[in-house]
Amino acid sequence: MAQWQRQRDQQQDRLNAASRVANGKLVAADKTKALLEAVLRPGDRVCLEGDNQKQADFLADTLAQVDSSKIHDLHMVQSGIVLQSHMDLFERGIARKLDFSYSGAQGAALARAFATGKIELGAIHTYIELYARYVMDLTPNVALIAAMESDRDGNLYTGPNTEETPVIVEATAFKSGIVVAQVNKIVDKVRRVDIPADQVDFVVQADRPFYVEPLFTRDPANVTEGQILMAMMAIKGIYAEYGVKRLNHGIGFPTAAIELILPTYGEKLGLKGKIATHWALNPHPTLIPAIESGWVEQIHSFGSEVGMDQYMSARSDIYFTGHDGTLRSNRLMCQTAGLYACDMFIGSTLQIDLEGNSSTVTPGRIAGFGGAPNMGADAHGRRHPTDAWLKAGRQASDGTAALTRGRKLVVQMLETFGEKMLPHFVEELDSLKLAKELNLELAPVMIYGDDITHVVSEEGIANLLLCRSATEREQAIRGVAGFTDVGRGRDRKTVQMLRQRGVIRRPEDLGINLLDASRQLLAARSIKDLVTWSGGLYEPPSKFRNW
Amino acid sequence: MSTVFQPHEADWYEATARERITGLLDPGTFLEFVGPEQRAMSPHLEQFNLTGAFDDGLIVGGGRLNGDAVFIAAQEGRFLGGAFGEVHGAKLVGLLRAARDGADKGGPKCVLLLLDTGGVRLQEANAGELAISETIQAILEARLVGVSVIALIGGRSGAFGGGGIITACCSRIVVSQHGRVSVSGPEVIETNKGVEEFDSKDRALVWRITGGRTRALTGAADRYVKERIEDFRAAAIALAARVPAFTIETLAAEQHRLAQRVQQYGDCRDSPEMWRKAGLAEPERIAELSDDAFLAIPQLKDAHHDAR
Amino acid sequence: MERFQVRGVSNRRAAGACKLIIVGVNASGNLEVMIERVLPDNECVVEVTTQVTGFRSVWQAVIEEFFERSNPGGLRFSINDGGARPDTVTLRLMQGMQLIEATS
C-alpha cells in the first residue's frame, strides 16, 4: 500500500518531540537548544535565515551549540555564510553540505573550508536561483528565521527587514517542514502580519535583536574625485544617452557618487524627471539628497538599511510601506523587478578580463554572488518595450533586423587600479585560479562578458554594444584600462578608430572637464550632511558618525 | 525641505590646511614663512619608509584678520594625522616666539592656531613631545607679553594628545561639532583599559566624550561655531578683540572653575548625565540638534568665562 | 620608498606668472604636487618620491602622457606620494597646471 503522508507524519513526530520544551508555540530562550535538537534530524536540509543584511544570529549561535552526536551532516541551504557561527556548524560536523549564495566577512574562511574538505559544496547561486531551488530540489526540512515581533499565536511582524523571510517560510511550511522564528519581542498584537501564524511552528524571544549589517551605507566623505569623474561620465554618457528611468545600483562608491551628484550635476544637465525615477534598490542613504530634491518617484527594496526606517516611513510616497507605516521589503520581488523591470544595472566590480567577464573573487576569497548576476543579466523573457531597452538593442544589432529585441544595459564601473595598486583589468580572472584550486566545475563569474554592455573607468566609457568583433571588444576594454598592463597593451590605432566611432568615449569626448570632478559636486559630503538632508529622520549607525 | 539644491559653503572639516588659511584671513594677505619651496622636510620619516611633506604638515605665516596683522599656523590633519614632528613643531615654536619678541615692536598681537592633530608623531616621538612642550612655553610667554593666541578646532584629526594640552593653553578656543579635544585618544584608552572603559568604535560615544558640543557646553571651549570657514573667521575676529590676561587672578579663577567641574560632574560617565544635571532639555539628544538649535541652548552662554 | 625623475621637452612656456603652486595632500592614496617655475621655457621635469616601490614604468607613462597633454614648459613638478593611483596623479598634475596658469 503506497504511503502518501510520510512527510506529514514526520512533521508531526517533530512537533510532538518539541512540545516538551514549548509552551504552545512559545519557547523560552534557554530552551532553544533543546528545541532545535527536537525538531532536527541528521541529514536534514536546513535554511538558516541570513543574507547580506539581516541574520537569524541567535538561532545560528544556538544551532552551532547543539549536540553533534545527535544532530549532524545537515545540508545547509541558505543565502548567506556571514557569521562565525555559520562556519562553526561545519567545523563541528553539525553540517556537512552547503548550497548558498553570498558570503561576506567569511569569504576567506569559506575558501579554506572548501579546500580542506570541511564543507562539501553544492553550488554557489544567485539569490533568486536559490529561492527557486527551495521549491524545486532544495526544499528545507527546517527553516530558522528572524522577525521583529510575534504575537502569542505566532503571527510575525518582519518589518522593514522582511527581505527573504516570506520565500523561505513559503517553501518550508507548505512542504511539511518546521519553521522556527527568533523574534526581538513577543507582543499582544503585532503591528502588521507579514507572516501568518499558521505558517510558523515555534517562536523564541531572543536575548538580543537580530543582527543587521549596514551594508548599503557609503560615507560620502570617502568618495574620491576619480569616482566623481566616473559618475559624471556615467550620467552624461549612459543615463542621459539612453534615458534610463528604471534601474538598480550596486553598493560601491562609484554608484554612491552617481547618487550624490544627481541633484547637482544631473540638475545642471537638466535631467531631472528624465532619468533615474524608478528604482529597485535598497534604501541607500546616499540617495536621500536626490529623493529630497524630487528626482525619485518610487523605490522598491530588497531589504532595509540600518537607520533609514524613520525616513522611509515618512516618505511613503517613495517607498513601499504597510498600513502600520513601516517599510515592507521583499528580496524575491525586488530581484524579479531587477531582472525584468529595470532597464539598467550599474555596479562596481573588482576584476574584468579582456572579454568583459567580471568577478569579485580575489585570491583565497569566495565572495559569492548575492543578487548582482540577476540584476546584471539580460532577461530573455522580457517582452515590454522602453526607449532605453530598445536603443540598447538597436545598438547591439546594427539596427537592421526587423525583429530587433531590446537589451538591458549592464554597466560595470571600475577604477583601473585598486588598493595597493592591484590592477582591476586583467588577462585572466583570479576566479579561474580559484576554481582550479578548489576543483570547482564552474568558475564563479559575477557577470558574463556577453551580458555586459558598458565598462566605465576613470579613463572613459567602453560601449560593448557597438563592438562588432571579439577583437573590437578586447580593444574597447583595453582602451579604458588606463595604465594597467592590459591598458598599456592596447593597439593604439584600433583604440583611436573605436574612439572615432564612439565605442570608446573619453571625458573630453563627452564634454567633461577632468577638473570639474570635484567633491564640491557632491550634494552631501558627509554622513552628517545626509542627516541634514533628511531633516533629521535618518539615524546613521554609530560607526558612521563623526559628531 | 527645499527641493532646490543649495550649493555647499566651504566647510572647515573638508578643507585642507591651506584652504582654511585662505578662507580665514583677509583675501590675498597671507604670506608664508619657510614655505614649501624651501623643502624644510622631516629627515626622520624615510627610515620608516614614509614620504614627507614639503611643509612637514604645518603651514606658518602672517596675514591680516579684519585688517589687523596676525600670525597664523595651520596643521594639515591628513598628513600623518597632523602629528607633531621635529620640523613641524619647530615651525610653530618659531612663529610663537616671533610673536612674543615682536609684540612690543609693532608686530602682530594675535596668533591663530588651526590645530588638527593626533598628538605626537611617533616616528620622531621625542622631538615631537619636546616640540609640544616648547609650543606650550612659547604660547604662555607670548600671552605674558599681551599676545592673544586663538585655537580653532574642527578638522578630522581634532586636537589630541599634546594638541589637547596646547589647546587649553591658548587665550581662546573655537570649536565646531566635528572638533574633538582630548588627551588620550579613545583607541589608546581602549587598548590600555579595555573596551568596557571606552569602545572606540562607538563613534557617537567618542563625540559625546570629546566632541565640540561637549567641550562648548562645559566651558572647555569658548565659542561653538557651525562648520563653515566664514563662521570660524567671524569667531576669531570676535574673540581676538578681548582675551583673558595671563595672570595669577586668571589662574586662580581657572582653578576654581575646574574644581567646580569635578565637583559637579565628577561622578558622570557620559555627557548626557552632565546635561541632565545642568538642566538641559532632552539631554540624550544634544548631538542630534541642528547647529542653530544647539547654539540657542541657554546653558551655552552660561559656560562663557574668562578663567583661562 | 623610491625616488626618480621624468624629464620632458616643451615647445611653449606655461602661461601665467605665478612662481609656485602646491596642490593636494600627501595622505594614504593621495599625493602633493608642488610646481615651481624654475626651468628654461622648453624644459619640464617631474620629480617623484613615492612610498610604493615597483611602479616606475607606470609613473613614466602617466607623466609622459601629462607632458603631451599639457605641455608644461618651464615648470618643475615635485611629488610626495602616499600611494596614489594613476588617475589621482593625473588629476593632481592637471589641477596644479590649471592653477599655476590661471594665477597671475
Add this chain to the structure above:
Amino acid sequence: MTLDEVLASLFPGGHTLERGEFGIVHGVGGAEGGPIALMGVVDRTPLSVDGALRLASHVLAVIDKGGNTPILMLVDTASQSMTRRDELLGLNEYLAHLAKSLALAAALGHRTVGLVYGHAAAGAFIATAMSMQVLAALPGAEPSVMDLPSISRVTKLPPEQLAKLAKSTPIFAPGLGPMFAVGAIAEIWNVEKPLSGQLAMLLQQSATGRDRRDQVGLTREGRLQAARISQRVIDEATHV
C-alpha cells in the same frame, strides 16, 4: 632610588612632605639658600584631573605667598590617567592649567626645577617635568613618550627593526639617553654624590626666562633641525 632616599639626599637639613590623594605630594625642603617648595606626583600614579588640579593648587599657593621661593617638582608617574571620566571632564584643561601655573610661577620669579626619578610618560610628562624651567633626572629614570611595542604597532615596523633604529638615533626611542640627547633633560645627576649640592648648583644658575631646549638638543646633536628651523621662521617673520 626611592622617594625617601631622594629626599634624604636632596635635603640633609630636613624636609616635610605630605602624601596626599591621587599620588600628589607637597611639602618644604630646607636648603642653604632658603626653603624650597616641594611638590610632585609619585609612586607611578597616573596623573588624573584630580591630581593635576591638586598639584596646580600647590603651585598657585606658592605664587600667592609672594617672594621667589623655588619650586622642585618630583616626578614618578605612569602617564596621564587614561579613563573615560578624565577625558569627559576635560583632562586637557587640567594638565594645561598645571602647565600654565608653573609657567606663571617661573615668570613671577620662582625658579622651577623638575626631577624625574622614576617614570614619566606622554601628557603627564609634558604637564609636569617638561613644564619646569630646568629638568634634571636620576640615572634610573624612565622618561618616554610611548614604549617601543606600542610604537611598533602604530608604525607597523617590526620591534627588532625599531630597536635597531633606536640605536642609531635618539629621535624616537624611549629612555633617559635619548631624552637627554634631544635636550628635554638638562642634567643627569650623579647619585654617588649628594643631590643637595647638585640642586644648589642648578638653582644658582640664573634663569634666562627663555626656553633654550632646542639649542641644547642641537649642541648635543640629538635634535639637529629644531633650533635652526624655529630661527628661520623667526627671521622671516620679523622681516615682513
